[in-house]
Structure formats: C-alpha cells, structure tokens
Amino acid sequence: MESFLFYLFALTALLAAVNVLIQRRVFYSAISLIICLTALSGIYMILDSPFIAAIQVIVYAGAIMVLFLFVIMLLDPFSATLLRDKKKSLAYFAVLLGICGIALLYQLLKSYDLARAPRSPAGLTGSMGSIRHIGEVLFEGYLLPFEMTSILILVAIIGVVVLAKRKT
C-alpha cells in the first residue's frame, strides 16, 4: 500500500514537473507546479511528516503559488507574444547532461551507507514528526535562526515595496 501510494504520488509529481517544462504559457506552468507541490505533500505524509505536509500545502501551494499567479495575471501573459524556448539542439544537450547527472548521482546514492549514519535514540520514534516535537526542537535548539528569519522576512517586505514601487 505504501509503495503504491509512493509510486502514484511520485509519478504525478514527475509528470507535473515535466509539464512545467513543456508548457508554453507561464500560467499553465504555474498550475502544473501546484499539482507537483501537492503530490510532494502526499509523499511527505508517507514519510510521517504531517507538519511539513501541511505547510507544504498551506505555504507553498497556497501562499507562494498564489503570489506567482497574481504576478502572472498582473503582467497579462495571454496578450503578450509567446517566448520561444532556446534552441532545440540546446534542449537535447541539456536533457543529455541531465541524464549523465542522474547516472552519476545514482552511483553516489547507492554507495551511501545509511546504516552507519548518526541517528537519534529510538525512543522518539512515535512522535517524530509531530507538531509538538518539531515545536520543542525549533524553540530550543533553533531559536536564534527562527528569530533571524523574522528579520529576513521584514527585510524582504521592505525590499519588495521599494523594488515594485512606481518611480514618481
């Protein structure tokens, strides 16, 4: 059952990702990417990470992609001329390079010995991905980075306002 679900979600994510590449209109690419992100959220559920799965849907597929769609609609993609992708020969070359990269990565991944990697004591297994456990770790070990992300977001907000403001 678990592997059936994994292959279902993995196939959906891969097809949607390829569709992001081959669509000419950016709008359809964005919709396709939303499908891909939602499928990845399903895979996070298989991996016992309900918190990550939830914020994947809420923050990524929700907030960030809606921001993308807002900007796409703002710039009116349907009346603009279609941009052709770069040369066909270059596309085949890129795919070839990608296949070579995957082949190299496959060797690397296969030689990785998971059994000898450091791991936590097994006592935490039951509640590993629970919101409570993540909250405890986040606000004890990662408090400073957490506070710094708030500064990062503040800087991003100010930067966006300055960048997108109409010059008068």
Next chain:
Amino acid sequence: MEILHYLILSALLFTIGAIGVLLKKNIIAVFLCIELMLNAVNLSFVAFSHYLNQVDGQIIVFFVMVVAAAEAAVGLAITIAVHRTRQSLNVDDADIMKW
C-alpha cells in the same frame, strides 16, 4: 520502501528544474523551475529525517520554505520592475550585467 527511491525522485525533480532554468526564456518560468529545485532538495531532507529518525531535517525544510517565500516575493518584485522598464519578460533582454 528504501530511502533510495525518495532520493532518486528528488534527483529527477532537481534535474528537471535545472534543465528548466537553463532552457526557459520567460523570467517567471525560470522562477517556477527554481521553486521546483528547492522542493526537490526539501524532499531529500525529509527522507533523510525520516530514515535517520532525526527531526532536524524537517526544521531545515521549514527554514527553506521561509527563505523561499522571501525569495519569491523579492524575485517577483524584480520581475515587475524589469517588465516596467523593458516591456518584456524575456531573460535575454535583461543582459546589461552579463559581462
């Protein structure tokens, strides 16, 4: 399920995203492919977090999402600025800083 399955899916998604960044001409499409690459990395973080029984991977995914949100907002503002000054979304039109 072995961890290898998740890592291969992650590598495939990352490669598709990288190919898109290299091939796409529309600025927003390039951004979408960058988001795809970020998600591929997130997937391998969560897979390792699950198989090593350590929650730190999920915390890092949380931070990656925060940074991705900030990056998307700033990037889209830059896209709007480029569109306003050049009336075009073609990445080849914004090449003043290329050399």
